[in-house]
Amino acid sequence: MKYVIIFLTLIITSFSSLANVIISNTRVIYPEDQKETTVQLINRGTSPALIQAWLDENDPNSTPETAQVPFLLTPPVVKIEGDSGQQLRIRFTGAAGSLPQNKESVYYLNVLDIPPKQENLDGKNLMQIAIKSRIKVFYRPANLKIAVSDLHTYLSFNAQGNQLIASNNAPYFASIATISAHGKALIREPVMIAPFSTLTIGTTEPVSGGQALDILLVDDYGSYQKYSLTTK
Incomplete structure (x- = not known):
């Protein structure tokens, strides 16, 4: 019997409908002053599932x-x-x-749902899919100078035609689900801006200085928080 396993990776933004085993969190915050943190896995199926888990430094091909x-x-x-x-x-x-003490560091948790070997299929070709889910793990130093709830006040956007130059002057990663103007989305996929850095973001249509933007920031609990900003 030919036995082939295909690996499918899912970056979690919501619960996957494909995997029996899901991660209850969409992100993990690890405060420096805690000895450890926990992540809950839930098997929604009726059969046992074998899970392999590991962390990496933003390498989707890690093992x-x-x-x-x-x-x-x-x-x-x-x-x-x-x-x-x-x-x-x-x-x-x-x-x-x-690790840096003036800003967050980010890692990724991988959870691989390994399919059970099917019985009584001798002589038949078999393809199975092992689903790998990935979520971000943010290591947060204890003595950061600003509250994470004030993150949006440290973001700015410089309009340059079909681009936004986004600046994050906070010690936290800014996970932006969407950016829109007049109810129309300006970006095609979520973006994440590292602490104390800038990121060039392509937009679906030209933007100009003084333009009002609505952004959805992902908070520590995976919920969306809406804020209004004006481009420079």
């Missing part, structure tokens, strides 16, 4: 063997019974102060 991160994730492999759940524990194992 548990190649990923090098200052975190310990347990359990790395676990069987989750149908209609049941399992917690993953993430513990920072790096040296104190080894």
Whole structure:
């Protein structure tokens, strides 16, 4: 029997309808002053599921063997019974102060739902899909100078034709679900602006200085918060 597994990666923005095992969070915040943080997995199917999980530094092609991160994730492999759940524990194992102390750092949690081997299919070709979900893990230093709820006040947008030059002067990652003007979306997909950095964002139509924008920011809980800004 030919046995082929295809891997499908999902970046989680909402619960996947394809995977039996889902991650209850859409993002994870790891405060520096906590010993560990947890992530809840839920098996919505009726059959047991085998899960493999690991963290990486923004490498979608990473594997548990190649990923090098200052975190310990347990359990790395676990069987989750149908209609049941399992917690993953993430513990920072790096040296104190080894990550930037003036801004967040981001990592990615991978959860691979490995399909069970089908029985009584000898002599038949078989293709199965192993679904890999990925969500962001933000490591947040304890002594950042501003509140995360004020993030939007540290964002600015410079209009340049069919581009917006977005500046983030906050110590937090700015995850923007959409940018719109007069009810029309200006970007085709979400963007994330790193702390203390700028990002050039292509727009679906020209923008001008003094133009009102509505942005949807993703907060710590995965909810959208709407703010109105004006371009420069």
